[in-house]
Amino acid sequence: MTSKKQSADDIHPIGVFDPKRTPPPAFVDRVPAFLNGSETPRGFLEKCLERIGALEPAVAAFAHLDVDAARAEADASTARYAANRPLSPIDGCPVGVKDIIETADMPTQMNSPIFDHWQSNRDAACVFALRHGGAVVPGKTVTTEFATGASGPTRNPYDLARTPGGSSSGSAAATAASMVPVALGTQTAGSIVRPAAYCGVYGYKPTHAALNIGGIHPLSLSHDTLGTIAGTMADAWAIAHYIASVVGGTPPHPGLDGPAALPDARKPETLVRLCTDGWRAVDDPMRQDFETTLDRIAASGVRILDRGNSRTVADLESLLEDVDEIARTISAYERRWPFAEYAKRHPGQLSAMAQERLDAALAMTRGEFLDALARQSEIRAQVDAIADIADGFVTLTAAGPAPLGLENTGNRSFQIFWTLTAAPCITLPRLAVDGMPVGLQVLGFRDRDADMMAVARWLDDFCLS
Numbered sequence: 212m213t214s215k216k217q218s219a220d221d222i223h224p225i226g227v228f229d230p231k232r233t234p235p236p237a238f239v240d241r242v243p244a245f246l247n248g249s250e251t252p253r254g255f256l257e258k259c260l261e262r263i264g265a266l267e268p269a270v271a272a273f274a275h276l277d278v279d280a281a282r283a284e285a286d287a288s289t290a291r292y293a294a295n296r297p298l299s300p301i302d303g304c305p306v307g308v309k310d311i312i313e314t315a316d317m318p319t320q321m322n323s324p325i326f327d328h329w330q331s332n333r334d335a336a337c338v339f340a341l342r343h344g345g346a347v348v349p350g351k352t353v354t355t356e357f358a359t360g361a362s363g364p365t366r367n368p369y370d371l372a373r374t375p376g377g378s379s380s381g382s383a384a385a386t387a388a389s390m391v392p393v394a395l396g397t398q399t400a401g402s403i404v405r406p407a408a409y410c411g412v413y414g415y416k417p418t419h420a421a422l423n424i425g426g427i428h429p430l431s432l433s434h435d436t437l438g439t440i441a442g443t444m445a446d447a448w449a450i451a452h453y454i455a456s457v458v459g460g461t462p463p464h465p466g467l468d469g470p471a472a473l474p475d476a477r478k479p480e481t482l483v484r485l486c487t488d489g490w491r492a493v494d495d496p497m498r499q500d501f502e503t504t505l506d507r508i509a510a511s512g513v514r515i516l517d518r519g520n521s522r523t524v525a526d527l528e529s530l531l532e533d534v535d536e537i538a539r540t541i542s543a544y545e546r547r548w549p550f551a552e553y554a555k556r557h558p559g560q561l562s563a564m565a566q567e568r569l570d571a572a573l574a575m576t577r578g579e580f581l582d583a584l585a586r587q588s589e590i591r592a593q594v595d596a597i598a599d600i601a602d603g604f605v606t607l608t609a610a611g612p613a614p615l616g617l618e619n620t621g622n623r624s625f626q627i628f629w630t631l632t633a634a635p636c637i638t639l640p641r642l643a644v645d646g647m648p649v650g651l652q653v654l655g656f657r658d659r660d661a662d663m664m665a666v667a668r669w670l671d672d673f674c675l676s
Contacts, residue, residue: 224269225368225388227646228411231675237445238304238392239472245292245303252288252303256281256347259305263349263390269371271364272385274310275317276350281305284347291345300471301453302345304446307385307394310351311358311428314338317348321428322356322363325557335426337395337437340457341450352381352394355620358402359430359546360565362617367409369647373613376406377620382440383410393441393450399430399542401626403438404638408608408650409621411640414440415447415664418657419633420464422454429549431542433587434630444671445473447637448664469661476672477665479602481514483524485654487531489624492610497649500642501607504651504674508605511673516601523600527593534590534628540583541631543572587631591657594632598656603666608638608650625652635660637667641674 244250260278267273288303297303313319313331315338320326334342341348353363358378365380367373368388375384379396383406386394396403398416407414415438422437429435437454441447455467484505493501509515518525550569554561561569597604610622629636634657638650653670655663 228369228643228648230641230643234443237443239300239445239449253285256285266388270366270368270384272381273350274353281347281349288345299344305347305349305391307352307382307391309379309382309395310354313426322354325560336423336458337454340454343457344453354378356562361562367613373615374617374620376409378402379406383407386412386440386442393446396440398436399434401623404608404626407440408638409613411648413444413447414638416636417660418635420461421467423458424461431545433541448473474661474665476669478669479666481601483601483604484515484517485604485606487628497611530590531628537583537586538627538631544575544580547572591632604654606652608652612644612647612649629654635663639671
């Protein structure tokens with residue numbers, strides 16, 4: 212028996228990643244064409260479906276697709292534009308929905324046999340908001356088990372032998388492969404920005420609770436954050452902003468603030484360079500690429516503070532030592548429910564990984580949990596203090612490109628510490644190693660998401676220059 216030799220297209224279905232590539236046109240920038248009839252939402256959806264048909268068998272980004280419903284939604288949107296009555300700036304936008312987020316008309320299975328074919332018969336708050344604005348939902352994107360356990364089948368579209376990252380695996384892979392312009396993701400540790408970085412797209416994690424998480428399977432209410440993964444910054448911001456405009460934040464947070472359109476670029480005066488525990492895992496040439504980028508930013512006139520020239524930054528770096536353990540303790544303690552309930556009522560149906568994490572959570576003491584919360588408060592206060600001396604922070608999104616294999620979704624050291632702070636961050640697809648994407652991460656201050664996006668937009672443009 213002979214085997215067919217794989218072509219480069221079989222292994223790298225969307226080619227080699229170029230960090231200097233110009234992003235595709237944003238969906239929101241197509242609205243004038245929809246209004247004048249030179250393009251239509253149905254035509255745009257068909258292009259997405261064509262990409263799904265060509266690449267989904269290899270990439271496996273979706274857990275469920277409903278093409279007929281999506282076409283009906285796109286047709287309704289097309290009719291609204293023809294009548295000059297779009298519902299919102301995102302009317303007609305295809306959006307992938309991570310499969311821990313409830314949808315009334317599709318199953319929400321969470322990559323777990325416990326929820327096989329389960330349907331809640333309601334939309335999560337964010338999906339309700341999307342549909343209120345006329346967005347098109349073609350399907351549910353693959354997640355790791357409950358966004359914390361065993362990996363799904365999704366592959367990195369830049370190299371099918373590699374993970375796309377997790378837990379928002381399908382959302383990142385689908386946007387990278389242009390199956391959809393934007394998808395919803397969630398982050399409790401690194402689950403938006405890491406897969407976005409590995410797949411070479413933009414991943415935006417807003418301020419904690421700035422987007423309503425009603426109807427999303429819980430892991431850790433102290434850290435669970437809804438965000439967006441997109442091929443452009445404009446779409447990542449527009450979708451997030453629209454969700455907040457309809458359903459607000461997770462109460463009592465009033466919701467994401469700022470303009471409806473992506474804020475204008477703003478050159479920062481001062482940025483803080485953070486190393487954190489993750490720096491120990493970074494190898495050359497990743498170090499060299501990042502240092503070269505920082506040197507270019509500094510040469511443009513931006514002041515760079517770090518632990519070597521700022522005592523305030525050094526104090527923050529000290530507080531961030533062993534931050535992974537602090538975050539793990541909080542999130543693990545808070546996920547005792549519902550996972551202990553699952554283990555009781557569905558014995559043997561949690562993966563070995565999920566069961567191991569549950570056992571560790573049940574072994575924790577309340578004292579350990581309270582100590583971790585106290586450390587978290589210290590870190591958040593120190594980050595807030597830096598707002599007086601800097602416009603934001605910059606670091607890597609990951610220590611290197613996506614690992615080979617599908618079971619290991621990657622190192623989370625460069626993501627988990629900012630989830631702990633509750634502050635916003637975004638990964639920019641502007642670094643690469645051996646043709647594989649690695650993100651440049653921009654970090655902001657709590658409830659100043661628009662300010663962070665303005666700085667990130669400048670940095671993104673600068674990296675292209």
